[in-house]
Each structure stands twice: as structure tokens, then as C-alpha cells.
Amino acid sequence: MEPQVRLQADRLRVVRGGKQVLSGVSFTVARGEVYGLLGGNGAGKSTTLATFLGFVPVVSGRVVVNGVDVGIDRPAARRAMAYLPEAASLYEHLDARENLRYFLELAGVACGAADIEAALDRVSLAGEARGLQLRGYSKGMRQKVAIALALLRDTDILLLDEPTSGLDPTAIDEFHDLVRGLADAGKAVLMVTHDVYGACQVADRIGLLRSGRLVDQFSAPAGGRIDTETVHRAFSAKAP
Ligand SMILES: Nc1ncnc2c1ncn2[C@@H]1O[C@H](COP(=O)(O)OP(=O)(O)OP(=O)(O)O)[C@@H](O)[C@H]1O
Numbered sequence: 001m002e003p004q005v006r007l008q009a010d011r012l013r014v015v016r017g018g019k020q021v022l023s024g025v026s027f028t029v030a031r032g033e034v035y036g037l038l039g040g041n042g043a044g045k046s047t048t049l050a051t052f053l054g055f056v057p058v059v060s061g062r063v064v065v066n067g068v069d070v071g072i073d074r075p076a077a078r079r080a081m082a083y084l085p086e087a088a089s090l091y092e093h094l095d096a097r098e099n100l101r102y103f104l105e106l107a108g109v110a111c112g113a114a115d116i117e118a119a120l121d122r123v124s125l126a127g128e129a130r131g132l133q134l135r136g137y138s139k140g141m142r143q144k145v146a147i148a149l150a151l152l153r154d155t156d157i158l159l160l161d162e163p164t165s166g167l168d169p170t171a172i173d174e175f176h177d178l179v180r181g182l183a184d185a186g187k188a189v190l191m192v193t194h195d196v197y198g199a200c201q202v203a204d205r206i207g208l209l210r211s212g213r214l215v216d217q218f219s220a221p222a223g224g225r226i227d228t229e230t231v232h233r234a235f236s237a238k239a240p
């Protein structure tokens with residue numbers, strides 16, 4: 001049977017540059033679930049994603065992706081995930097379609113022209129922009145191309161590092177609807193963000209990281225949303 005738990009962090013401890021940056025971090029993300037990982041700058045959010053991808057070794061603890069221990073079979077774990085990095089690197093001299101074709105080929109994903117147009121439709125990238133080199137794009141337009149690339153990988157799991165940074169409010173709302181739809185269709189989404197409001201709008205559960213520790217978790221009530229005020233208060237609270 002397919003595992004319901006798609007991502008599992010189990011008592012993660014990570015050291016970077018001689019400093020402990022994750023301490024005893026444990027959480028899971030199930031099929032159909034959006035998990036929002038909140039925290040201030042340097043809290044360890046991107047590091048958490050990096051451990052799932054096997055970019056950063058763990059000192060102790062385990063990361064498991066679709067039942068595969070990342071420490072044992074990193075390639076198999078990576079195949080199950082599409083990753084949207086904090087700063088996506090796309091080619092400035094290629095247009096949106098060429099970027100997507102190039103990176104999908106690199107990832108060994110077969111996609112036709114219609115799939116690419118459909119993904120660009122889903123992220124609402126204007127039709128007239130699609131054939132222009134990225135060097136003329138705004139930050140938000142680039143982000144849309146990066147999001148389209150993650151969607152086209154069509155993996156069970158999405159790891160998103162501040163996916164809405166650079167998007168305008170309308171695009172943010174559309175993106176959250178898109179993420180919600182993906183989860184409702186069975187994907188597992190781990191989304192790193194600073195945006196309390198956005199996280200509450202879309203997440204089934206939220207984990208709050210502070211100085212490498214998961215200090216709070218919030219769950220949406222059945223049929224409802226996580227309360228923004230409560231999370232905001234916890235986020236803004238001073239460390240004891
Ligand atoms: N490549 C690296 N080498 C050494 N230390 C690093 C490296 N990357 C991150 N760190 C340290 O790890 C800690 C956590 O960083 P991380 O990037 O995970 O934070 P973050 O929560 O994603 O922050 P932000 O919101 O600013 O993106 C920080 O103290 C940072 O200085």
C-alpha cells in the first residue's frame with residue numbers, strides 16, 4: 001500500500017558552520033495535506049527543506065520521503081519531490097517555454113507543448129510574456145515560471161521555499177488556491193513562508209520554527225482554517 005505519510009522529519013539535528021541550526025525537529029506531512037513551516041529569518045526553514053533533499057547531512061535523526069530514508073537512498077527520495085528554491089535559477093536569455101523545456105529535459109520529464117501552456121495558464125503568466133526572454137521579466141513573473149516548473153514535475157510531494165515572495169496580492173491568492181487544489185487532489189505540500197496570513201489561508205497544519213526548534217504546531221479545525229490571530233501571536237512572541 002502507498003504510504004499516507006509522505007514526509008517525515010524525526011528528531012532532526014543539523015549543524016551548519018559549526019552551529020546547531022536544527023534541534024530535535026519532528027513533524028510529518030501526509031498525502032493531501034499542506035504543511036506551512038513558519039519562522040523568522042535564520043530559524044532553519046530552508047535548512048529543513050535541504051535535509052529532505054539530502055543537500056545537508058543530519059547529525060542525528062532521520063528524514064523519510066515516501067517511506068524512503070533520505071540517508072539510505074537519496075536519488076529515490078529526490079524523484080518523489082519537486083523543489084521550488086528560495087531563489088530559483090532560470091536562464092535569462094531563454095523565454096518561459098524554453099526554460100521549462102530545458103529544465104524538464106534535464107529532470108528527465110517528458111512534457112509536450114500543450115502541458116507547458118497548461119502549466120503557464122495555471123500560474124497565470126500572461127500569454128504575450130511567454131515568448132520573451134526572462135531578462136525582461138519582473139520578479140513575480142520569474143516566480144511564476146519557477147512554480148510552473150515545479151508543477152510540471154508532477155511529483156507526489158512539493159517542497160516550496162517562500163513561493164509567494166515577489167507575487168502581487170492577486171497572484172498570491174491564486175497561488176494559494178492552486179496549492180489547495182493540488183493537496184485536495186492528493187499531493188503533499190511542505191511550504192516555507194514568513195506570511196502568517198497566507199499560511200493560515202492554505203495550510204492544514206502549521207509548524208513554528210524558532211532558532212532551530214519546532215516550538216508550536218497548529219491544526220485547522222474540521223472544515224475550517226487555522227486562526228491567523230493565534231498564529232500571529234505565537235510568531236511574534238519573544239523567546240522565553
Ligand atoms: N550554507 C550554510 N553554511 C553555514 N551556515 C548556514 C548555511 N546556510 C544556512 N546557515 C545557517 O543556518 C541557520 C538557518 O538558516 P536557514 O537558511 O535555514 O534559515 P531560514 O529560516 O530559511 O531563514 P530565511 O527566512 O532568512 O530564509 C542560520 O543561522 C544560517 O546562518
Ligand SMILES: [Mg+2]
Binds near residue numbers: 045046086161
Ligand atoms: Mg530560507
